[in-house]
Amino acid sequence: MADFQSIAATGKSIERVLQACFEEDEPAPPSKTKARLIRSEDFEGNGITRPALSVFLYRVGVNGVMRAAWSAVGSLDGRAHLPIDLHFMLTAWATNAEHEQQILGRAMQCLEMRPILSGPVLYPGSNWAPNEAVQVVADDVSTETLMRTFDSLDADFRLSVAYIARIVRIDGKVAEPSAPVTTVIAGATPSLTP
Numbered sequence: 001m002a003d004f005q006s007i008a009a010t011g012k013s014i015e016r017v018l019q020a021c022f023e024e025d026e027p028a029p030p031s032k033t034k035a036r037l038i039r040s041e042d043f044e045g046n047g048i049t050r051p052a053l054s055v056f057l058y059r060v061g062v063n064g065v066m067r068a069a070w071s072a073v074g075s076l077d078g079r080a081h082l083p084i085d086l087h088f089m090l091t092a093w094a095t096n097a098e099h100e101q102q103i104l105g106r107a108m109q110c111l112e113m114r115p116i117l118s119g120p121v122l123y124p125g126s127n128w129a130p131n132e133a134v135q136v137v138a139d140d141v142s143t144e145t146l147m148r149t150f151d152s153l154d155a156d157f158r159l160s161v162a163y164i165a166r167i168v169r170i171d172g173k174v175a176e177p178s179a180p181v182t183t184v185i186a187g188a189t190p191s192l193t194p
Contacts, residue, residue, distance in 0.1 A: 006128075022106065025106060027051075027099070028103055031050075035052070053093070059086075062085075082171075084168050092158070107161075115135055117133065134165050134166070137164055
């Protein structure tokens with residue numbers, strides 16, 4: 001079962017899939033493009049070696065559609081199950097516009113060809129169940145929302161595309177059985193009469 005590490009493990013899984021695609025078909029030759037998870041501070045560009053594709057988690061939201069179903073499962077197995085959606089922004093970094101567009105195009109092609117991350121593709125940082133999978137699909141985000149995201153990062157706008165990874169679960173620890181209930185009555189004598 002996935003645990004609290006599933007958020008980071010999903011980001012690392014996306015990073016690994018994209019890196020494998022870049023190694024298979026380099027989008028900005030003759031350089032070697034790197035896929036890299038980043039933090040908001042990295043948008044200043046100092047820590048990103050070009051050419052690159054940054055994978056930035058900009059929003060985490062509870063999946064309202066699956067919340068009730070997983071709560072019902074939790075009432076049966078005694079564990080918490082929180083289904084979440086992870087919103088990522090993929091941003092291309094290169095020394096020219098053509099390479100940035102090729103990097104983003106290759107990343108989109110890659111995720112369209114492999115929209116389901118499961119089994120050995122999932123980064124081992126979380127306790128994934130053998131049947132768990134994460135779907136990565138393009139997120140319908142307006143240009144205005146992207147611009148506001150860059151404004152809040154205090155960074156110049158860069159060519160980017162949004163993706164959503166769903167449904168990632170954060171499961172609680174295994175429920176421990178409670179001690180059996182026993183009633184002790186002190187000073188009473190047993191009676192055989194009803």
